[in-house]
Amino acid sequence: MLQFRKFVAKDWEDFKEIVKEAFSREGIQKEGFIGTLEDEGFIGGFINNKLIGYLRLLTHKEYGHLGQIAVTKLERGKGYGNILMKYALDFFESKGMKRLGLYVETNNQTAISLYEKFGLVKQFESWHYWINEEFYKQIEESSERIGNSELRILTASDFEIIIKAFPEVNKEELESHLNSEQIQGLTGVKSIPLGLFVNNELQIYGRFNPEFPGCRPFLVTETQYVDEFISNLVKYKKKNYIRLTFDRNRKLAEFFKERGYKLHNHMFVMEKKISND
Secondary structure, three states: OOEEEEOOHHHHHHHHHHHHHHHOOOOOOHHHHHHHOOOOOEEEEEEOOEEEEEEEEEEEOOEEEEEEEEEOHHHOOOOHHHHHHHHHHHHHHHOOOOEEEEEEEOOOHHHHHHHHHOOOEEEEEEEEEEEOHHHHHHHHHHOOOOOOEEEEEOOHHHHHHHHHHOOOOOHHHHHHHHOOOOOOOOOOOOOEEEEEEEOOEEEEEEEEEOOOOEEEEEEEOOHHHHHHHHHHHHHOOOOOOEEEEEEOOHHHHHHHHHHOOEEEEEEEEEEEEOOOO
């Protein structure tokens, strides 16, 4: 029987392997894993102390985000995904969440079917683009700078400014991000809320993680401001490439496609209303 518990330091090697299997994910560091151990939503599923799967559950006011769910390859197809999802729903209900959301690859029908089984519904598309070192250097060297522009670190006092510019943003997540809640993840590095202002008007908001490196969310009013934002990241980034994850904005996706940037993930955002009656 699957037993759930919080991770401990000695679980690092097993955890690293399951993440590699499930996500081929770069950037996860042992320091980030250790720093996440106290998060109550960072949960492993074990049989005889052998790691079978895990969950990364994040709460933002009344919105619960299923950040990661994975089952080790050798144990897939045995119903453990259902058990993990049931645990996630129970967890979010116990925390008073009214909505549950997650990202899933558009071509991962197995996962989509699992989520639909638990009542989640596709809401909109999301794209994760990778701007490699070659393209990044081109932007830095050839882009024309925009006058009267400034990249600022944002705080809780900027909440209404961001909402005004981007009313579609997930407000619960945004409030947590601006208040420095749950920002340090498995990279071991805190994310930075950044805003590009042109003529003192917010044109881009991005929650930037220097180690990942990249932004989620990445919200843009017009594609003409993208190069200015990226060029200004030089003081924050630690690598010579950048990743950008954004929702709904098909115009931006086409802009990146035309430039030849790599589409790393094409996803659906799925959500479910949670009853707490």
